[in-house]
Amino acid sequence: MNYMPGTASLIDDIDKKHLVLLRDGRTLIGFLRSIDQFANLVFHQTVERIHVGKKFGDIPRGIFIVRGENVVLLGEIDIDKLCDNVLQQVSIEEILEEQRLQQQAKQKTEKAKVTALKDRGLSIPKADNLDEY
Amino acid sequence: MFRFQSLDEDCTLEKEEGLVEEEDEIDQFNDDTFGDGAIDDDWQEEHKRLAELEEQKNNGLGGLGLGALGMGGMGGGNASTVHLPPPASRVPHPSSLPPPHHSLSSMPPPGLEERGGGDLAESLAMLILGADPAIASVGGPAGPGDRSTGLPPPSIPQQHHHPSQLPPHHPLTSSGLPPGPPHPSLLSYQQHQHLIRRGAAPMPQMNSHNIWENNLGFGPVSITPGLLTQMEDSPLMSIIKEVGLPNRPPPMMSEDGRDLSERAPPPRSSSPVIGSPPVRAVPIGTPPKQPMSHAMNHQQQIHHPTAVHVRAPVQHQHRYPPSFPERISPNTLLNIANSPLCRPPFPAGMGPVLSQIQRAQMLNSQVAGFPRGCQGPPLLPGGGGFRPFFGQPPPHRMGPHPGGPPPNHNHVPCPVIRHNTTHLHPQHRRMLTQRMQSRGGERGGRVGDWRSRDPYSNLMTQREKEWVAKIQMMQLQSTDPYLDDYYYQNYFEKMEKRQERDRDGVRKEHTTKLITPQVAKLEHTYRPVQFAGSLGKLTVSSVNNPRKMIDTVVTSRTDDEEKREKQVWNKRRQILYTVEKMYSLLLEVQDFEKRFMQTPEEQREALLEQHKTHTLQLYASLKEKEWDDRVSDEQCLLIMSVRKGKRLISRLIPFLPPLQAATVVMGIARNLPALAKKDKQDQVLCWLVEPIAVVISSLSSASLTDLLQELQGSEGQLSRVLQNKFGVTLLYLILSEGERMQSSNPTCQLMDDNRWTELVFSVTRELLNVPSSSLSPPLFTPPNLLSLFSRYVDRQRLELLQEKLQISALSR
Numbered sequence: 001m002n003y004m005p006g007t008a009s010l011i012d013d014i015d016k017k018h019l020v021l022l023r024d025g026r027t028l029i030g031f032l033r034s035i036d037q038f039a040n041l042v043f044h045q046t047v048e049r050i051h052v053g054k055k056f057g058d059i060p061r062g063i064f065i066v067r068g069e070n071v072v073l074l075g076e077i078d079i080d081k082l083c084d085n086v087l088q089q090v091s092i093e094e095i096l097e098e099q100r101l102q103q104q105a106k107q108k109t110e111k112a113k114v115t116a117l118k119d120r121g122l123s124i125p126k127a128d129n130l131d132e133y
Numbered sequence: 134m135f136r137f138q139s140l141d142e143d144c145t146l147e148k149e150e151g152l153v154e155e156e157d158e159i160d161q162f163n164d165d166t167f168g169d170g171a172i173d174d175d176w177q178e179e180h181k182r183l184a185e186l187e188e189q190k191n192n193g194l195g196g197l198g199l200g201a202l203g204m205g206g207m208g209g210g211n212a213s214t215v216h217l218p219p220p221a222s223r224v225p226h227p228s229s230l231p232p233p234h235h236s237l238s239s240m241p242p243p244g245l246e247e248r249g250g251g252d253l254a255e256s257l258a259m260l261i262l263g264a265d266p267a268i269a270s271v272g273g274p275a276g277p278g279d280r281s282t283g284l285p286p287p288s289i290p291q292q293h294h295h296p297s298q299l300p301p302h303h304p305l306t307s308s309g310l311p312p313g314p315p316h317p318s319l320l321s322y323q324q325h326q327h328l329i330r331r332g333a334a335p336m337p338q339m340n341s342h343n344i345w346e347n348n349l350g351f352g353p354v355s356i357t358p359g360l361l362t363q364m365e366d367s368p369l370m371s372i373i374k375e376v377g378l379p380n381r382p383p384p385m386m387s388e389d390g391r392d393l394s395e396r397a398p399p400p401r402s403s404s405p406v407i408g409s410p411p412v413r414a415v416p417i418g419t420p421p422k423q424p425m426s427h428a429m430n431h432q433q434q435i436h437h438p439t440a441v442h443v444r445a446p447v448q449h450q451h452r453y454p455p456s457f458p459e460r461i462s463p464n465t466l467l468n469i470a471n472s473p474l475c476r477p478p479f480p481a482g483m484g485p486v487l488s489q490i491q492r493a494q495m496l497n498s499q500v501a502g503f504p505r506g507c508q509g510p511p512l513l514p515g516g517g518g519f520r521p522f523f524g525q526p527p528p529h530r531m532g533p534h535p536g537g538p539p540p541n542h543n544h545v546p547c548p549v550i551r552h553n554t555t556h557l558h559p560q561h562r563r564m565l566t567q568r569m570q571s572r573g574g575e576r577g578g579r580v581g582d583w584r585s586r587d588p589y590s591n592l593m594t595q596r597e598k599e600w601v602a603k604i605q606m607m608q609l610q611s612t613d614p615y616l617d618d619y620y621y622q623n624y625f626e627k628m629e630k631r632q633e634r635d636r637d638g639v640r641k642e643h644t645t646k647l648i649t650p651q652v653a654k655l656e657h658t659y660r661p662v663q664f665a666g667s668l669g670k671l672t673v674s675s676v677n678n679p680r681k682m683i684d685t686v687v688t689s690r691t692d693d694e695e696k697r698e699k700q701v702w703n704k705r706r707q708i709l710y711t712v713e714k715m716y717s718l719l720l721e722v723q724d725f726e727k728r729f730m731q732t733p734e735e736q737r738e739a740l741l742e743q744h745k746t747h748t749l750q751l752y753a754s755l756k757e758k759e760w761d762d763r764v765s766d767e768q769c770l771l772i773m774s775v776r777k778g779k780r781l782i783s784r785l786i787p788f789l790p791p792l793q794a795a796t797v798v799m800g801i802a803r804n805l806p807a808l809a810k811k812d813k814q815d816q817v818l819c820w821l822v823e824p825i826a827v828v829i830s831s832l833s834s835a836s837l838t839d840l841l842q843e844l845q846g847s848e849g850q851l852s853r854v855l856q857n858k859f860g861v862t863l864l865y866l867i868l869s870e871g872e873r874m875q876s877s878n879p880t881c882q883l884m885d886d887n888r889w890t891e892l893v894f895s896v897t898r899e900l901l902n903v904p905s906s907s908l909s910p911p912l913f914t915p916p917n918l919l920s921l922f923s924r925y926v927d928r929q930r931l932e933l934l935q936e937k938l939q940i941s942a943l944s945r
Contacts, residue, residue, distance in 0.1 A: 034597070
């Protein structure tokens, strides 16, 4: 079914398993069920996959409707090629724990950096709100 | 809670009876705002109903119990919260068939009794059939408020009348009803159903207000064969029946309003598009609706896009699943797929959802067959993680599942070139086709297989896909493709050429031209709309016809012009400034007298001095730089070009010492033509008459002569002077003064040199020559002019002069 060949149309991606990366950093994997002209996506049987190091965990989320502007990238997943040799799947609790630890470590380093800079009289403004200027 | 209805925009839950009335208006607004896709059901009701279902199910029903679940569900779902438990409890379990609590005689569905477990679906269907008209007839007399009384026992013989009329897969709808109490919501649902069967006629009465009135007149339903096909249902239809029908806001109510707004204003005279664009009941951004069955909904589609959306499918064989483009609820299919396979214990927590699935399963057990029965759960390609909610299918066996032919699978995505939608370069298209084919070839078989197993596939129908594609194509519209998409065009041109070179003459198709949607450039000029014979402009403005609030005209000035204008303004400002300064001095001078009186003796000297200085200053500003006895023409002109300046001079002259005043007057006389020209607008030269008259009267004869000479100084000056009122007045003044001098003092020196005489002669000559029209009347005519003229001119001319100047002959 050739809907507008040569264009980046999502129509041919419908009912296929996709991985989408959102602007807030989340990774969702699900079946793309419906789209619209703004690339709003309807995902079915969505799973949020959290990666920490070599481990990952899947949190089942159900149905997701993603507003098109929040999509960073979207790619089809080959269902037949699902085995991950490198990554190791762990339970949800474990991955969340890992994520929390990772966040903690990052915050610590960030804090150390900020204090170090402050001691030297420099300050780097936090890029907290990337979207707002 | 998973609500698959929400995916289907046309299927919305029926509203609660009690809430319907006040929400009708809200529904209308809802539809207007969100289009037909708006769903305005109350999920809490649904949830409670399903929870009830779950409880009942847990009570250990058999196959018929499932039917009861459905019934209970339906009954519960239609009820308000208050009534939810009772109906659910009141609904008898067909298997157990306890008598209902109410007085209604419990009539186990005869179909059930007769056939036992043989053909559950058909029996239930017959139940429904039998029940429906019965209940419909009952519903009329029952009345709205009658919630507690039971129905008269359904006419069982009727059931046999309608075995063929309803396909058996309305088990849920019917099975719950006959023995159950006529719950108002059930009734309403039935009414809806009848309305469906009736077709278009009762449609306008679908609002809550009329439900009861309508059904008062309802009798047993006779289903026309034509409508019969509509009743052959898709699984979705059955789900609709179970869950309830959408309660659409009354389409008639707001129809007038909407029509009025849609009506375009009457045609106007000039503007291309008048009036606002017609109000679309369906906003442009909403996806296309699902195709509806024609007979019933077509009419509503035409008139009221928000008519009842009942998805009665067009064609459907009994018991056979619809062809796949018709949407089957994924839930049902899923459960169909899974039910025969795995029966793990039912997790208690997953109540409502699974019970819904159960019902769906039941509904579709006969309908859809089990095409996927042998296939594994299709949605678990990667493992269990993808079935978070629906991992456990219902535990109950559903009874015999007549195997039906598998439904049509989804399209295997085969690359089909759609020439009508793709306007891209044919070569491009071909390339992509090839790409797709190669891709499809590898996994075509598997993909197709997988797709066919996916019960949730094709949630987005073909029509919707086309709609999105259409929108995307619209974005490609361009009036100038070479401007908008330069690289694309060039690339394919090059490719074309290359292919022409390479395979010359083999394939002609390469030479086909590119087709991209091109939109003609339209000139949109705004022309103010005017009615013939009306005053002013339209007060109604619209999107296409905006009204210009301010008629601004762009005056484009060149730089030179602007510079010149600026210069003029600057100069004027300068003059005014000078005049202001002189005024301040003048005022001081004028106030001198008063102040002099006020100051004591000692300081009078100083004041006098001051006064003198001021006066001198004033004069100094007027006079020429070097000469003391001549007023600077330039300066004088400048000052006099401004009205204020003239006023200033007129006030100034009395204060000047006589000599200086005389020079000023000389200056004025000298420049009279120029002054006259500049004075055309203001006409205030005449302010000068009085002070000048004073001055003239004090002039000596010599200076008078000089003055007269100045007045006639340049060529043609006198004629110009004569054209100006002030000039004429001045002239007369001079002449009369001269005459006075002569007449009063015979020994005056006026006649000594011939200047005076000559001048007067020239004046008279001029006066005679000048046409009367250009001779402007003076402010006043001195009386002694005539005697003056009589000295110098002969009788004839004197008379002429007299006439011309309208000098009355006065005796001296």
